[in-house]
Amino acid sequence: MTGAMAHTDTIVAIATPAGRGGVGIIRVSGGRVANIAELLVGKLPAPRLATFSNFLDADGSAIDQGIAVFFPGPHSFTGEDVLELQGHGGPVVMDMLLNRVVQAGARIAGPGEFSQRAFLNDKIDLSQAEAIADLIDSGSQRAAKSAVNSLQGRFSEKIHELDDRIVRLRIHVEAAIDFPEEEVDFLADELIHQALAEIEVAMAQTLAQTEQGAILREGVTLVFAGRPNAGKSSLMNYFSGRETSIVTSVAGTTRDVVKEDIHLDGVPLRLVDTAGLRDSDDLVEKEGIRRARQELETADMILLMIDYSEHAEDWQVQADGLLAEAGRLQGAIVVLNKIDKRALEAIPAFKVPVLGISVTTMEGLSALKACIQQAIGFDAQVEGNFIARSRHLDALRRADEAVRMGGQQLQTLQAGELLAEELRIAHEALNEITGEFSSDDLLGQIFSSFCIGK
Ligand SMILES: Nc1nc2c(ncn2[C@@H]2O[C@H](COP(=O)(O)OP(=O)(O)OP(=O)(O)O)[C@@H](O)[C@H]2O)c(=O)[nH]1
Ligand SMILES: [Mg+2]
Structure with missing residues (x-):
């Protein structure tokens, strides 16, 4: 053991998720690993060799039996001596084993402490340590x-x-x-x-x-906004694949901000459905609209939805109004919905991308997905990401x-x-x-x- 390693205390944690499983793993790292192995396994197992053994309680009785593996430092994950006890994955038996290791001279590890030691001992750098958590x-x-x-x-x-x-x-x-x-x-x-x-x-x-x-890691927020009844919540439900938002023919159905996390071609996308924007005297609806505006401010992207069946002639006026309310063109897409009710005419050039869709017949929805993907700027073709x-x-x-x-x-x-x-x-x-x-x-x-x- 090197001098540096002897200075660190010995940490222990259950490495497998809480709950029941076929196997549960306890991981120990630090200067007292050899000592702890002798107490629990009876002897220090040969390096890196799976060794079948009883895991012993203080009175010499078995808490569990399983595989013990010893990884001597510095060639271990943390760079210190590491012991892994692979027992049966029951919460009670795991807890008993954990307590026994603590009794034998370790302390419970804090979050990320094994990775932190790996970093401090130059086994990995910081971005690699972060990649472990991200993986x-x-x-x-x-x-x-x-x-x-x-x-x-x-x-x-x-x-x-x-x-x-x-x-x-x-x-x-x-x-x-x-x-x-x-x-x-x-x-x-x-x-x-x-x-x-x-x-x-x-x-x-x-x-x-x-x-x-x-x-890829942090994802993108996409807010659905528009006048009441445009079909925002219908689209939200289509994307999330379930009845996340209430859909009715009543204008002003959605009042709360409704959020749903999905993936679009591997990219995390947070969808945000909002109350239809209009002047309202209704106290509850007013608050909903205030929150909708707030979401528009912080969104990465906004999807402004218009009921085309009602606004085939003046959708550009409404789109301009919505863009003004959103306060930006950046990251905005205009979506003309309900083209099943009214055939879509040629779309003239506009300041932001415009697409015609029908949530009911699903027409145009794959084009919309492609458009969102493009706006996110994620290029799935880039190799070696x-x-x-x-x-x-x-x-x-x-x-x-x-x-x-x-x-x-x-x-x-x-x-x-x-x-x-x-x-x-x-x-x-x-x-x-x-x-x-x-x-x-x-x-x-x-x-x-x-x-x-x-
Ligand atoms: N014909 C047709 N009807 C649709 C389409 N999309 C939505 N609707 C209907 O339009 C009505 C309003 O839909 P919602 O999704 O609740 O609209 P919203 O924009 O969320 O409305 P608010 O929450 O009130 O702002 C419902 O009756 C839907 O069934 C569509 O593509 N075609
Ligand atoms: Mg709604």
């Missing part, structure tokens, strides 16, 4: 695959490549500053401009991929901004020092992603959102 939480196959890519270090590789370029350029620039007599040559140095241009291209590429990864978080996106954007600033300062002010400083800022921002430069607060925040036993 466990992933709600679609696409998200799961991307999380595995991140876990395997694809995302970290991209960030390191980018960072290497930035650090190399910074060293070059700082060397030139340190030898002022050569600075004139340095500033005219074509190599520097070329390196900067290359960094900007690589940065743009990584940013685009990270944006995709963040969409990785999962990302808005935290990563934020750091990358700051790095991008710094590189641009540095480039400008070199161009306009011939200021090598300022460029070096901006490159340093970019370097630190990138290192926040992988965790080489992260505050304890941030680490605490990230790992505390993990599940216990991970």
